[in-house]
Amino acid sequence: MGFAIPGVGEEKERQQQWGVGSHVMRNIVSEILSLDFRQFIEGTIGNLLGISRGTFLAAVFLGFLGALATRIPNLPLFIFAWVVGTMPIWILPAAVAGGWKAWVWYVQSNFLSKREPLLLEVKIPRELVKSPRGMEQALAQWWIYSGETTYFHRKWLGQVRPIFSLEIASFGGDVHFYIWTWKNYRKVVESSVYAQYPEVELVEVEDYASKYRFDPSKEMVYATDYRYEPRNDAYPIKTYVEFELDKDPKEEYKVDPLAQIVERMSVLAPDEQIWLQIVITMDMEVRRKPGGWFWETEQRFKGLAMAEVDKIRKEQAEVKGPEEDWKRFSRVQMHRVNEQIRVIERNMSKHPYHVGLRGVWISSPEHFGPQGWNNMRWIWTPVGNPQYLNQLRPRRWHTPFDYPYQDVWDLRWNLHAERFFDCYRRRAHFYAPYTLPDNLMSTEVIATLWHPIPTAIASPGVQRIPAKKAQPPPNLPK
Template sequence: MIHEHEQTGITSGSRLKGSFLGPLFSFNLHSFVDDFWGNGWGISRCLILSIIFWGLFAVLGNMIPNLPLFAFEWLLGTAPIWLPVVLLVSAWKIWMWYIHSNYIFKRDTMLLEVKMPREITRSPRAMENALSKLWTDSGETTFFNTAWQGQVRPYFSLEIASFGGQIHFYIWCWRQWRPNVEAMMYAYYPEVELVEAEDYASKFRFDPETQECFPTDWRYEPRNDAYPIRTYVEFELDKDPKEEYRVDPLAEVLERMSILKPDEQMWIQIILTQCRDYRRNPKGPWWDIQDRYTNLIKDEIDVVRRESAPAKPNDREAEDSWKAVVRVPQYRLTELVKAMDRNMGKHPFNVGMRGVYISNAENFNSAGYTGIRWIWRPVGNPQYMNQMRPRRWGNPFDYPWQDYKDIRWRLMQRRFFDAYRRRAHFYSPWIFPHNMMSTEVIATMWHPPSSAIGAPGLERIPAKKAEPPANLPK
């Protein structure tokens, strides 16, 4: 996939409410429509752009007689030029949608539960190495594989689910990939057990009459994908400290999921596949493309480094001339660059994250859904890096005029559970925006917890059940 634009920053609605003149006189249509009206007052982009379009159309209609007839004749006369292109592009997209859906439908999937032992001594670095086993483009080797056979590269789902406070770790995969998943886990965590489990998402039936839920996703914000979150390296877990000195950000996540009431549930899903994103080379011809992950990080590192250098090195009278002789050890110029450079050298994945809080309707409250919305706050660093911010699904509904009699809310809930059960994120029928993350970032948010995490809902097995060695004499 070729990406034309990168995220440069997001303005929250709380900062824009009442600020009408700034976005208006900045002559930035994106800021005016999305930031002020969308984030600020909950007015959809479609409605605002429709009003602008029909307003301009009405003005143009007063200037050009018989404008509708003129527009129809113009479209009809130029149809031999644009119609074949539209039909060809549409046919190609429909074909790719069909063959990809057909291929995915034929995959036999399974859910493996990861049963944790009482003692796990390895740090998340072991999980980082294990995840590199899933970095594969198998199935998309040639154009024939993708465009005719409809093959897609494998995608996996790392999940944490709490049912009334009982926490379970899962790995979802295609059945043919079970040996690879077992090999990667047993190689670095020989104490754990992997057993096939019933798919809790497919078994669950949401009843809107008696239950309520709040679905959400998490995306990088406020910067682009070159800036990571705080990983286990920032928490010094890579140094394998003693158990009593471990500060694992996953502890707060599991503790929140452990204190659920019997009628409450929390699900977390991290869907990943090999990152093969590309972008156009900004310094080359339009047909020249380059790896998006590596080059985006390089560009952002250069931006940070230029901040430490004077704009005019030979001008000693400039305000920033001191930068030529003094290097202030700022976090942004030292630790941030180290973190970005370190993540650039690791396997990148396309990652989509979603979660949901479910409870009985009478017990549904803000404490429950706020807990799932901001459950990844321990790994956030919005001042210098990124944070995992809730963006889609239930989050945009702030005003009563956004949803008449909960019609959109119920539709959104049905769509969420369908996407969750399918583990769909990168291919039809559900394609959503994703982030690029390294194995270090993913391992921070999903790894077998050590005994330092004492969440009461985390069930642990006394010891791993081992089979006798295969090389025993018969």
């Protein structure tokens, strides 16, 4: 009969786990044996070797054509004859589908081009003690289903739901909070924010992103999007409720997750900038109901949450072997399970939004380096909980560049930077010309990521207004 001494042998196991080749090879073999080619392409080919999915699939396709060329004489002529011969079968459906898609892109782009954008700067007073719950209530007021009432409005006129953008920008350590919207929704934004934060001021300002011009000869940038990982949208991040800000503690006891982010943005050099953008629009997405008839649908956000709760409960009740026989006659409260179910169900009760997060660090070549872009990659770490829930992980734009052969002479890097700034200026994420992956987040999560910071955050880069403006008494004689 053997026994184990705690701590003995753990260091060797840890060295094997973090060895250069062992765990990597196990992952590669596991991906191949599981026949999950999507995971193999994204994991081994994309993340490990740094080869894009398009490049890999193009190489496979060209290799397949090369193999066929050795077996079929005059392969180009054969392919041309086959395409022309089958054209009566596929040309009409392809033309209708492609034409309809192009029409929807056109009318939506035409509708968006006629919107008048508006950027409001949020001036924060010295004395502000309200919790992010106030911002959550304001966001609930922005959950507007307008413009897409009928199929005619959506697909023929190209109307879309209103889009809002919550932004934090630092210019050489000077931190500003912004709200971007369409001009016809200005009163909605102002009334909802003033109702919860009467001390703040909303001032229309010039769009900092529109007037900026990227010059690769003078500046260097690192741009990225942020996505939920490692779980699906049913699992949120750590919100202000986990930080106990919903209980309105005293200022000296408040632990605000934005404190570290704002402080990081406050210590930039004069030639550095950081922009963070949270683009949101209301969620009305539905999916086919699992196990139901093909015409039965359910709200996707609610369906994901309910499915995950059922999955967690079933996993706890399942007996996988003799070592788990105790589950048949005993129920042990597990903190992880209780916490996941509690957070998912609370998150499900809030209004859901489609959310796109992005950020960029702009710097002179003298200050540009790994430390700066690593801070940018993990700037949302204070709200992450990858063990139980989710974290915001960097994705897209400059994030995948790991090897020198991925970019020669910085051509792709600068091209990605130009496209990123164009996307940022447009506040584009959900419609053409930039349709990007997004996450479903509740108002509670968004309010955690962006809210007027309280007095407890004393970062030097935040310029606060002296005091609330006094209003005349309402009973003065006219």
